[in-house]
Amino acid sequence: MRLDLLPRARRSPWLDLLAPALAFLGAVLIGGMAVAALGVPPGQAFLTYFAAPLSEAWSLQEVALKAAPLALIATGLAFCYRANLWNIGAEGQFVIGGLAGGWVAIAAHGTQGATVWILPAMLLAGAGAGIAYAMIPALLRVRLGVSEILTSLMLVYVAQLLLDYMVRGPLRDPQGYNFPQSVGFDDAARLPLLMEGESLHAGVLLGLLAIGAAALVLARTLFGFEVRAVGASPRAARFAGFSDTRLTLSVFAISGGAAGLAGICEVAGRIGQLQPEISPGYGFTAIIVAFLGRLSPPGILLAAIMIALTTIGGEGAQIDLKLPLDLTRAFQGLLLGLVLGADVLTRYHVRLVPGGTSARVKPR
Amino acid sequence: MSLDIVPMVLVTVLTAATPLVLAAIGELVVERSGVLNLGVEGMMVSGAAAGFAVATQTGSTGLGALGGAGAGLLLAALFGVLTVGLAANQVASGLALTILGLGLSGLVGAGYVGMKRDPAPQLHLPGLTDLPGIGRLLFGHDAFVYAALLLVAGVWWFLWRTRAGLALRAIGDDHTATHALGLKVRRVRFLAVLFGGACAGLAGAYLSLAYTPFWAPAMTAGRGWIALALVVFASWQPLRVAAGALLFGGATVLQLHAQAAGLGLPGQLLSAVPYLATILALVLLSLGRRRGGSRAPAALGRVFAPSR
Numbered sequence: 001m002r003l004d005l006l007p008r009a010r011r012s013p014w015l016d017l018l019a020p021a022l023a024f025l026g027a028v029l030i031g032g033m034a035v036a037a038l039g040v041p042p043g044q045a046f047l048t049y050f051a052a053p054l055s056e057a058w059s060l061q062e063v064a065l066k067a068a069p070l071a072l073i074a075t076g077l078a079f080c081y082r083a084n085l086w087n088i089g090a091e092g093q094f095v096i097g098g099l100a101g102g103w104v105a106i107a108a109h110g111t112q113g114a115t116v117w118i119l120p121a122m123l124l125a126g127a128g129a130g131i132a133y134a135m136i137p138a139l140l141r142v143r144l145g146v147s148e149i150l151t152s153l154m155l156v157y158v159a160q161l162l163l164d165y166m167v168r169g170p171l172r173d174p175q176g177y178n179f180p181q182s183v184g185f186d187d188a189a190r191l192p193l194l195m196e197g198e199s200l201h202a203g204v205l206l207g208l209l210a211i212g213a214a215a216l217v218l219a220r221t222l223f224g225f226e227v228r229a230v231g232a233s234p235r236a237a238r239f240a241g242f243s244d245t246r247l248t249l250s251v252f253a254i255s256g257g258a259a260g261l262a263g264i265c266e267v268a269g270r271i272g273q274l275q276p277e278i279s280p281g282y283g284f285t286a287i288i289v290a291f292l293g294r295l296s297p298p299g300i301l302l303a304a305i306m307i308a309l310t311t312i313g314g315e316g317a318q319i320d321l322k323l324p325l326d327l328t329r330a331f332q333g334l335l336l337g338l339v340l341g342a343d344v345l346t347r348y349h350v351r352l353v354p355g356g357t358s359a360r361v362k363p364r
Numbered sequence: 365m366s367l368d369i370v371p372m373v374l375v376t377v378l379t380a381a382t383p384l385v386l387a388a389i390g391e392l393v394v395e396r397s398g399v400l401n402l403g404v405e406g407m408m409v410s411g412a413a414a415g416f417a418v419a420t421q422t423g424s425t426g427l428g429a430l431g432g433a434g435a436g437l438l439l440a441a442l443f444g445v446l447t448v449g450l451a452a453n454q455v456a457s458g459l460a461l462t463i464l465g466l467g468l469s470g471l472v473g474a475g476y477v478g479m480k481r482d483p484a485p486q487l488h489l490p491g492l493t494d495l496p497g498i499g500r501l502l503f504g505h506d507a508f509v510y511a512a513l514l515l516v517a518g519v520w521w522f523l524w525r526t527r528a529g530l531a532l533r534a535i536g537d538d539h540t541a542t543h544a545l546g547l548k549v550r551r552v553r554f555l556a557v558l559f560g561g562a563c564a565g566l567a568g569a570y571l572s573l574a575y576t577p578f579w580a581p582a583m584t585a586g587r588g589w590i591a592l593a594l595v596v597f598a599s600w601q602p603l604r605v606a607a608g609a610l611l612f613g614g615a616t617v618l619q620l621h622a623q624a625a626g627l628g629l630p631g632q633l634l635s636a637v638p639y640l641a642t643i644l645a646l647v648l649l650s651l652g653r654r655r656g657g658s659r660a661p662a663a664l665g666r667v668f669a670p671s672r
Contacts, residue, residue: 005451005669086455140643144650149402149455150593151646154639157586165632288463291456326470326581333406333464337446340457344450348669 005348015346020294022345023338031331040321048320049313059316061200063308065270068207069094069262071304073286075214076258078295079251082218082231087252089137089152090259091283092159093130097260098267099163101126102274105189105267106171106182115188122189122264123206130260131253133159138252142245148252156283164276171274182274191269203265210258215297227251259283285311288336307332373617378509379575381606381613383408383567385512387591388598388605389519390563395595396523397556398536398663402458403443404564405588406465407436411568413473416579419569420476425484429508429569435472436565437558439465444557448550451669466582473579484508484574508570513606515563520602532556536661539668549668564588586639593642597649599659608645615641 032042053059073090080087101122108118137151164180173183191201218224230237230247238244267278289307293300314328344350387404394401414435419428443461446452484506523529535542535549543549571587572579590612598604619637622629653659 003449007669081456088459140647144647146643146646146650147593147596150589150596151643153589154586154593154642157639158636161632161636165630168632169630284463287456287459291460324471324474326467326474328467330464330467330471333460333462333467336460337442337457337464340452340460341446341450343452348451 002353004351004353005344006351007348008346011346016294019342019345020292020339023342024335026338026342027331027335030334031327034327034330035323038323038327040323045317045321045323048317049310052316053309053312058199059312061198062312063305064200064204066308066311067301067304068204069266069282070286070289070307071301072207072210072262072265073255073259073283074289074293074300074304075211075297076255077286077290078293078297078300079214079218079227079254081290082295083227083247083251084231084234085141085248085251086149087134087137087152087255088149088287089134089154089156089283090255090286091279091281092152092156093133093256093259094263094266094279094283095156095159095163096133097126097130097263098278099159099166099263099274100129100260101264102182102185102267103166103171105185106274108189109183109186118186118189119191119268122268123261126264126267127257127261130256130258130263132256133260134252134256135249138249142248163274163278167274167276173273180276184273185268189268190272191265199270201265201269203269206265207262210261211297211301214254214258218297223250259286285332288332291336292339373621375505376617376620377610377613378505379613380616381609382509382512383570383575383587384591384594384609384612385516385606386508386567386570387564387588388594388609389512389515389602390560390567391591392595392598392600392602392605393519393523393532393563394556394560395664396536396600396661397532397553398539398661398666398668399447399553399557400454400458400665401440401443401447401461401557401560402455402592403439403461403465404458404560404591405584405586406462406469407439407561407564408465408568408571408588408591409469409582409584410435410439410465410472411565412572412583413469413476413568413579414565415569416476416479416481416572417472419481419573420479425481425573426507428573429566432569432573433562433566436561436563436568438561439468440557440561440564443561444554447667448553448557451667453667454665462588470581473581476579477581478578480578481573483577484570506574508566508574511566516602516606523602533661536663539663539666543668543670549670553668564591567591590638590642593646596660597645599649599653600661611645612638612641 028046032046035042035045053063073094077087077090104122104125105118133155134152136155137148140146140151141148167182168180171182173179173181176183191203194200194202194205218227226237226242226247229240230242230244262282263278266282267274271278285307289300289303292303292307310328310331314323314325317323317327318325387408391401391404411432415428415432418431419425422428439461443457446457447454486506523533531542531547532552535547535552539549568584571583576583594605594608594612597608615638619634623631623634
């Protein structure tokens with residue numbers, strides 16, 4: 001038995017939708033079996049994972065608060081991945097963004113008149129720091145040909161350690177009873193809430209805005225065309241006069257800036273101070289979201305909501321059904337694997353050839 | 365007393381290098397066949413969890429090591445089906461594997477957090493181990509260390525002294541031409557991926573059975589990624605993998621000793637040393653290689669779909 005893959009001449013839009021749907025179905029089936037093996041009725045688990053978070057106002061807000069940073073980071077990453085560049089250090093750029101923006105808030109803490117400009121300054125610092133941090137692997141790649149995959153990832157660990165050092169050292173709240181955390185930010189340094197007394201903050205709108213802008217850039221501008229062209233055929237793009245170097249630096253700047261912005265939004269929005277840990281792995285989860293959304297902004301938005309839903313649902317399942325939280329992560333990894341595998345349907349005619357062991361040209 | 369400290373430090377360097385050697389030598393074979401498996405970290409951490417679970421259940425370190433290798437093998441099989449069978453993107457699939465592996469290891473290891481075991485026994489060869497100075501250094505390690513050395517020698521011999529090794533390297537350099545010659549590109553790649561997975565799983569099992577010896581979530585702490593960097597650093601040469609691993613093991617041990625000695629440097633900076641050293645090593649390597657060009661297998665990371 002042999003599996004033959006014959007490239008399709010044209011992509012079918014139906015299969016483009018069918019493939020991820022099939023993958024999702026497969027992941028739910030396998031996940032259901034795992035849940036059953038852990039002694040929980042799968043039907044009840046599905047309700048907890050996918051339906052319960054949608055049933056209450058506060059959990060709907062939680063889904064939006066989780067989906068926004070994921071979608072923002074993933075949209076930035078889509079630029080990279082479309083151009084066949086592999087920034088997998090968004091987690092580090094997120095942390096550095098949060099740290100730099102948070103530092104601005106701490107420096108201005110308690111000063112008079114620092115009301116109007118403080119929040120914009122924080123957001124700028126966060127995005128700027130994310131860009132600067134992403135420039136390290138980008139420059140190493142264009143100047144020296146060092147694999148951006150490994151350097152961007154190593155810098156995640158460095159960023160986490162730097163945040164840990166700053167929060168336990170220079171940025172620690174002197175009146176904080178030695179807890180490893182900074183002072184709480186002033187009200188002017190917090191992202192405003194969208195509704196009084198609720199948890200949804202303006203960072204969610206900012207994320208939506210950024211995703212809309214990215215969708216426009218990718219679909220309607222020459223730069224967007226360049227990104228897509230280089231990803232589809234680097235050789236052809238080079239003949240067309242597109243510069244590899246400039247493109248590499250730009251897509252890394254976009255993805256780093258988006259991750260940094262998401263970082264400072266999380267710090268200035270939900271958390272309100274600096275802590276040793278400011279990210280529950282957003283930068284890594286966003287990689288799943290980017291591929292799940294097929295590297296297109298609308299798809300990414302949908303995928304981010306989906307992943308946020310399962311994460312919130314997973315937290316619920318941990319409390320209500322005593323299902324381990326790692327189940328959610330395993331499910332997300334499985335889902336990504338299946339989506340990538342199902343992609344084969346969109347790109348090739350898959351044919352099972354019984355018996356045959358070697359490909360032979362048929363005589364005509 | 366003070367004379368003993370040098371061999372003692374060397375012994376710890378060797379034990380810190382062993383998981384890197386095991387994971388990197390497996391990945392080297394995978395990459396030589398033209399496949400880039402970024403899932404090493406996931407396979408390794410699963411191997412650590414499964415190895416500890418099996419060893420605790422059976423009471424046997426040997427079975428635990430097998431269990432760890434088996435867990436890595438299973439995950440690698442999934443990766444092989446995706447990338448070799450279904451021609452999926454290797455980078456993205458590897459990341460999926462890492463995320464899946466981290467999740468699964470958490471599930472498998474959940475019941476074993478906080479448990480301890482006796483570390484894998486150190487072999488004692490009468491006469492040899494008791495030699496002054498070098499005795500402990502050469503002849504007093506656990507079986508993993510020797511397995512790692514044997515693997516390096518075996519892989520070197522396989523790649524450069526056997527016909528199958530030549531075929532594997534050729535497939536990694538040009539899958540289209542080797543396919544036209546009638547070599548089984550996908551079968552060889554799949555087997556290479558399985559071998560790499562078993563090695564990564566064994567590396568994880570070493571961590572939870574001999575190095576620490578307990579299981580903690582995400583205990584690999586990026587070692588899988590450092591092993592990947594090591595393959596690049598070694599220019600895809602088995603013997604250089606061993607040398608590079610000793611260098612990285614040295615950086616890890618140095619950092620631990622510096623922390624213990626209390627140099628007044630922040631602990632976080634010292635903890636960052638292995639990661640910074642990895643970046644530095646990659647930079648130095650590419651500076652030195654600018655004249656010669658890359659030695660990476662030419663088909664590395666490229667999708668192969670046979671067509672008639």
